[in-house]
Amino acid sequence: MQKGLRFLINLVSVAIFAGMLWPLLAQDQDKPAKKQASTEAAKKDRGSNPEAKGPGTQPPPGYRVGVEDDLAIAVWHEPELSQAVTVRPDGMITLPLLNDIKVANLTTEEVQALLVEKLKPFVNDPQVTVSIKAVKSRKVFLVGNVAKQGMYYLNGRMTVLELLSEAGGLGPFAKSKSIYVLRKDAGKEVRLPFNYKRAVSGKGDNPELMPGDMVVVP
Numbered sequence: 001m002q003k004g005l006r007f008l009i010n011l012v013s014v015a016i017f018a019g020m021l022w023p024l025l026a027q028d029q030d031k032p033a034k035k036q037a038s039t040e041a042a043k044k045d046r047g048s049n050p051e052a053k054g055p056g057t058q059p060p061p062g063y064r065v066g067v068e069d070d071l072a073i074a075v076w077h078e079p080e081l082s083q084a085v086t087v088r089p090d091g092m093i094t095l096p097l098l099n100d101i102k103v104a105n106l107t108t109e110e111v112q113a114l115l116v117e118k119l120k121p122f123v124n125d126p127q128v129t130v131s132i133k134a135v136k137s138r139k140v141f142l143v144g145n146v147a148k149q150g151m152y153y154l155n156g157r158m159t160v161l162e163l164l165s166e167a168g169g170l171g172p173f174a175k176s177k178s179i180y181v182l183r184k185d186a187g188k189e190v191r192l193p194f195n196y197k198r199a200v201s202g203k204g205d206n207p208e209l210m211p212g213d214m215v216v217v218p
Helices: 002-046 108-119 160-166 196-201
Strands: 070-075 083-086 092-095 099-102 128-134 139-144 150-153 179-185 188-194 214-217
Touching (some): 070 108, 083 092, 099 108, 108 128, 139 160, 160 196, 160 214
Antiparallel strands (some): 070 083, 070 128, 092 099, 139 150, 179 188
């Protein structure tokens, strides 16, 4: 009788201990899965190429809105008037009640003041916030004997050397002394010569790029 009771007590103790231990084991086993899921989510957020540089989201001070830029417009207590908009090729955006509004070449502060004035007939004491979600109007182009030709966004200041570096460098048959920048100045196209080897050594010019510039690598 005592042996049977002792065996039953031991069995109950083992069951209780197993019940306490199992959640801890399950939690430990779940950690790698959670870590992997977190890693996969981070990769997804960065995109298929985490090193690729997309449109700029931090424009330089005094930046003026350009065509294709994405804007976020928030009107306090007026959610139906708060919109995410893209500047059209004609420099306009479209908002409820206000229809088409020209915003190209204005600062965000100027756009904000303009919207406040236009909303006054419809909203009592309108309070508007305008921010730039993505800068897509500042672009440069790279063609010729380089690793990656194409369009690049100007996320702030960028020189010719920096652009070539971002593009993976010169191709094996590039004429490094004959590179040039095509730039439109007062309606005329000008050519700025660029000597790669002299620029790398610090003995030659390394011009800062302007929106619309095309770097040609023969």
